[in-house]
């Protein structure tokens with residue numbers, strides 16, 4: 001690793017979240033689905049945040065959603081993040097919302113309500129990070 | 136027992152701030168102790184009268200046992216002593232706790248003192264930690280989300296849902312600066328215009344530099360005791376008529392709503408305890424780490440309808456002499472923002488306003504006020520209704 005360029009913040013998977021990151025590494029977005037109430041949740045937990053049940057199973061989801069809100073960061077958090085870049089809250093078709101970024105277009109064309117589709121970007125040798133593109 | 140049993144039982148009898156702004160060489164503990172002792176003196180008390188102490192930890196001087204260290208520094212020996220941590224909302228959450236401690240006899244005289252040195256006291260590692268301590272380490276931080284960016288998500292959502300404009304957010308910064316221009320202790324006192332805000336550097340769309348609060352050093356403290364005992368103190372007591380909290384999330388990506396916050400529950404609970412409503416408040420101090428927080432809080436606390444915050448700002452209500460002067464000391468945007476202690480200065484200012492001792496910036500005839508603080512990303516909310524009379 002180049003000592004002069006700090007690396008981007010790396011997630012540290014744990015026992016509960018590991019299947020999420022393993023799916024990302026395969027190029028799939030996977031969410032916990034509750035067999036009790038049939039709802040999806042994000043982020044991963046040991047319990048269902050809707051009904052409190054514990055019968056949760058990982059399911060690959062569509063990866064499509066819409067922009068719930070976004071901002072263009074003009075002053076980056078560190079040199080590892082080249083401003084301007086987009087930070088966005090994505091509402092997935094399956095219900096849950098997640099933080100992400102929007103890549104592949106000028107920040108100025110991003111709008112709330114726009115349709116997006118997931119893709120993956122290498123954050124490290126081990127981590128593929130879900131990112132979204134306008135569709 | 137209903138929470139409303141606490142109504143008017145506890146009074147603020149002492150209040151003090153240290154100098155604020157850029158204070159090189161001053162440690163947070165020194166500032167915390169200076170504020171505490173000045174507040175005790177303001178109340179006409181001796182430190183030996185104090186049997187309760189509440190502080191918050193300092194980013195620039197983190198300690199395992201902060202309140203105990205502050206008590207040791209001052210050589211007081213409380214029977215009720217703790218340091219709390221709920222970000223910017225810590226301030227009034229602990230006032231709520233202190234009220235119940237006094238009402239239940241856990242302590243008789245409680246000092247709440249908080250200080251930090253975010254401007255001059257952070258090492259490079261501590262500054263990094265401040266940035267990194269916000270957001271979910273696994274599901275938010277990797278995207279390079281800055282603190283202004285989290286709040287910008289709220290601003291954008293409000294604009295999309297209600298047609299709020301950047302100029303309306305800017306109007307909040309202008310109002311705070313107008314108040315600060317009348318306050319000799321404020322860090323930033325030169326008046327600004329909406330155009331100045333909009334022409335300042337974009338930090339995270341739509342937030343410009345002047346939509347963002349200051350980074351400061353400073354400390355602030357109050358002394359609380361029972362309303363009964365407060366009758367004999369140096370100044371007219373300021374009564375805590377209502378207190379309420381609401382806690383809705385930690386991470387903004389998991390928030391129930393981007394445009395309605397738990398300030399709604401906090402305000403409803405505080406007003407219900409007080410038996411008063413928003414229309415009866417002579418001024419309000421609203422947590423203003425970034426301008427959009429004030430927009431959402433004006434609506435959630437009931438000062439205007441949801442979605443009408445922009446028009447309310449346009450009406451000039453927030454300005455000195457307006458229908459609801461907001462942040463009469465200048466707020467975090469223009470008075471000072473030393474991190475988590477920030478809204479303590481809104482509380483001491485409110486005490487002085489209700490004593491009628493604010494000189495040029497005095498709100499004429501001020502009798503009741505609402506003070507509000509929040510921590511996290513609109514996560515933890517606490518509101519207090521203060522009054523000159525128990526009524």
Ligand SMILES: [Zn+2]
Nearest residue numbers: 034037048051
């Ligand atoms: Zn369930």
